[in-house]
Amino acid sequence: DAGVIQSPRHEVTEMGQEVTLRCKPISGHDYLFWYRQTMMRGLELLIYFNNNVPIDDSGMPEDRFSAKMPNASFSTLKIQPSEPRDSAVYFCASSESGAHSWGEQYFGPGTRLTVT
Amino acid sequence: QKEVEQDPGPLSVPEGAIVSLNCTYSNSAFQYFMWYRQYSRKGPELLMYTYSSGNKEDGRFTAQVDKSSKYISLFIRDSQPSDSATYLCAMEGGKLIFGQGTELSVKP
Numbered sequence: 006d007a008g009v010i011q012s013p014r015h016e017v018t019e020m021g022q023e024v025t026l027r028c029k030p031i032s033g034h035d036y037l038f039w040y041r042q043t044m045m046r047g048l049e050l051l052i053y054f055n056n057n058v059p060i061d062d063s064g065m066p067e068d069r070f071s072a073k074m075p076n077a078s079f080s081t082l083k084i085q086p087s088e089p090r091d092s093a094v095y096f097c098a099s100s101e102s103g104a105h106s107w108g109e110q111y112f113g114p115g116t117r118l119t120v121t
Numbered sequence: 122q123k124e125v126e127q128d129p130g131p132l133s134v135p136e137g138a139i140v141s142l143n144c145t146y147s148n149s150a151f152q153y154f155m156w157y158r159q160y161s162r163k164g165p166e167l168l169m170y171t172y173s174s175g176n177k178e179d180g181r182f183t184a185q186v187d188k189s190s191k192y193i194s195l196f197i198r199d200s201q202p203s204d205s206a207t208y209l210c211a212m213e214g215g216k217l218i219f220g221q222g223t224e225l226s227v228k229p
Contacts, residue, residue, distance in 0.1 A: 009164070038217075048165070048209065048219040061216065096164050108155045108213050112164030 009113035011097050017119045023085040026116045028097030029078055038110060039072055039082050040096040048096070054080065055102070087120045094118070124148055127210055127220030136229050140197040144210035144220045147191065153213035154186050156195045159222065160206045168208075169195065200227045 010029040018024055030037045038053040052062040057074045065072070069088070074080040084091055094117050098110040127144045134140055142156075153172055157165035169184040171177045171193075177184045183196040197204055205227050210220040 047221045050216050053216065098164070108153050108170055108211065108217060109167055110217065112166065114164050115162075117162075 009097055009099055009111055011095075011113035011116050013116060014114060015117045015119075017121065018087055019121055020088055021086045022120075023083065024087045024091075024118060024120075026082040026095050026097075026118070028080045028082070028113060030080070030097070030099030031111055032078070033101065034099035034111070035077070035102050036100045036110075037074060037080050038098040038100075039080070040098065040112075041093045042096060042115070043093045051082070084118075087118075089120045092118055092120050122147060124214070124218050125210065125212060125220045128223055129221045131224040131226060133226045133228060134200055136200060136202060136227055138200050138227070140195075140200050140204070140225060140227075142195040142197075142208050142210075142223050142225070144193050145191055146193070146212055148212075148214055149188070149191065151212040151214055154184070154193050155211040155213075155217070156182075156184055157209045157211055157219075158206045159209060165209055202227050202229050 012027045035056050039051040040048050041051055042048045049064055051064045052072045053060055054074045070084055072082045094115045096112050096115045098112045100110045125146045156169040158168045159165040171184045171186050174186045174188045181198045185194040207222040207224045209222040211217045
């Protein structure tokens with residue numbers, strides 16, 4: 006398996022523009038997670054899905070952020086409009102269900118977002 | 122107070138040294154404890170996974186959990202330059218809660 010795939014790897018955009026980040030989880034994994042990593046705040050969970058259904062979006066910073074998972078092999082994280090403080094590395098991760106699998110998350114390479 | 126506290130370092134050691142990385146936490150309900158390793162400009166990868174108190178060994182790596190003190194540790198024996206990375210502790214509390222990460226540099 007190719008692992009978790011994210012695109013784009015780098016994104017530079019201007020304030021006010023819409024940004025869409027994409028993720029393809031590992032085949033067979035039924036949990037998908039979106040994280041944001043910054044120097045100041047570390048790695049933070051934004052939202053996670055189970056079987057394509059959003060379960061907990063309490064980490065989404067504000068209404069400018071939205072996430073979808075239309076099928077088991079694809080998810081998007083959208084920021085509209087983007088702001089400079091959204092600059093961070095965004096990771097997607099996936100895992101299998103099961104008592105010991107929750108913490109065994111497989112991370113993608115991340116998307117480095119810069120908003121100018 | 123953060124739920125998980127981890128010294129960000131950086132920590133620099135010579136090759137062959139024993140490295141000790143630590144985290145403290147405040148929620149006594151945590152049962153599963155993990156260590157992730159993150160190389161520069163890469164995603165985190167799971168290194169060790171332990172349940173409740175005790176030790177777990179995997180090659181040069183030993184994870185230790187002391188629930189009475191709310192303290193977890195990762196020991197790296199015979200450290201190698203390839204161990205240079207950021208190490209993040211994580212705990213399961215309805216979701217994974219990560220420490221800030223400790224940046225480790227092993228000098229040849």
